[in-house]
Amino acid sequence: MIHKPAPRLDVDLEKVHHNALTLVDRLRKRGIAVTGVTKSTLGSPEIAKTWLRAGVHGLGDSRIENIERMRGSRILTPMTLIRSPMLSQVDEVVALTNVSFNTEITVIRKLSAAAKKADCIHGVVLMVELGDLREGIMPRLLKKAVREVLGLSNLLFMGIGTNLACRSGVSPNRKNMCELSALANSIDAAFGPIVNTVSGGNSANLDWAFSGTEVGRVNDLRLGEALLLGCEPLHRKIIKGLHTSAITLVAEFIELKNKPSKPWGEIAQNAFGEVVTSRKQGFTNQAILAIGRQDIEPDGLIPPAGIKILAASSDHLIVDVGNYHGMMTVGTEVSFQLNYSALLRAMTSPFIPQIMQRPQMKLLTTKR
Secondary structure (H helix, E strand, O other): OOOOOOOEEEEEHHHHHHHHHHHHHHHHOOOOEEEEEOHHHOOOHHHHHHHHHHOOOEEEEOOHHHHHHHHHOOOOOOEEEOOOOOHHHHHHHHHHOOEEEEOOHHHHHHHHHHHHHHOOOEEEEEEEOOOOOOOOEOHHHHHHHHHHHHOOOOEEEEEEEEOOOOOOOOOOOHHHHHHHHHHHHHHHHHHOOOOOEEEOOOHHHHHHHOOOOOOOOOOEEEEOHHHHHOEOOOOOOEOOOOOOOOEEEEEEEEEEEEEEOOOOOOOOOOOOOOOOOOOOOOEEEEEEEOOOOOOOOHHHEEOOOOOEEEEEOOOOEEEEOHHHHHHOOOOOEEEEEEOHHHHHHHHHOOOOOEEEEOHHHHHHHOOO
16 A cells, blocks of 8 residues: 555546646637636646646746746647836846746846847736736826837737736626726727737636637636635635535544543634634534644644634644544544635645546446
8 A cells, every 4th residue: 555645635636637638628719719727736847737738828827937837848738928127137038938927127128139149039028907916017107118128129029918816806707807808909909900819817707708708809717726626715615516626635633532522721823823712611522733824724624524723823723523423543544625715815825735646547446
C-alpha cells in the first residue's frame, strides 16, 4: 500500500479533465474560447497539461514565477500574464509569455524596449475598467491608450479585456458585456479591424455566457475556479454536469477528546486579535487536525456531514466530530472540499503536497 502524506491535496485529474472538457465544449458553441488560469495551482504543469488536452486554447497566470515553472516543464502553448506586469519584470515577461494584460503606458513602453532588445514581438491586451474598480483604463481614455500602443515597436495590439466580480462583486451581465463589445467596435472604427481578442472576464461570467443572451464581441473567458471546483463565483452555485470534488484537502487527527464547550479563565484576544464569543455550557466531542491558518483558510473548508469546524490557530484545526467520536482515532484522516480562497491558501503552503491521481492509478485502487 502506498503511503500518502498528510495533510495533502488529492487532485483527481480525470475530474479536472472532465470539468475543462465540458466547459470548453459548452462555451465553444457560444463562440467563446477558454484560457485556463493556473494561478490557484501555482502553475501546476500536470493540471495545465490536463486542461490543454481538454481543449483550452491557452494558459494564463498572474505570477511570472508560475509561468516560468510551466515553461520549465516544456509547456510551449501560448501563455498570458493576466496581471499588469511589474516594471522590474518586463524582460522576463517578454521572454516567457506571448501576451500580457496592461493598463499603464509606462509599463507598455518598457515592454516595447524589452521586446526590441529580445528581438521578439509581444502581444498587448488593454484592460478596461467597467465598474468593479480593480485594474483597468477608464473607457473614455481607451482610444488614446490604443493609439500609444500602435505607435510602439515590437508590440502587437491584440485587443481588450475586463475583469469583474473580484474586488467589488460587480456581476457580469448583458449591460457591461455589451459595453465591452461596443468599445471593441469603436476601436475598429477608429483604427481599422485590429481587435482580435475581447476577453470578457473570469468564471463569474458563466451565468451570463449561458443565459442565452448575445455574447457580442466577447470571444474569450479566463477560467480557473469553475474548472477546478465546478462552481461559479457569484453565488457559489454548482455548475450542472461538473465535479465539485476534483480537489480535496485531506488532514489527519492528532487529538480526540471530550472537552467543555466553553473556555474558562480571563478572556482576552486570541493569537489573531479576535475575541472569542462565549459558547453554551456543555461538552463537545472535540478533535484537532494537524493543519492551521498558515496552510488554509478555515472559513473556506467544507467538512463532511456531521463534522463542524469550531476554530483554527496557526497549526491546529479544531472540529466537533459529533457522533463520529467513537469511530475515529488519532491518525484517522478526513477529507474536506474547498472554496476558492481555501484552495489558493492550500496550494501555496509548502507543507501541503499535491498528490495527482491519474486515471490509471484510480482504476488500480478501485479493484480492492
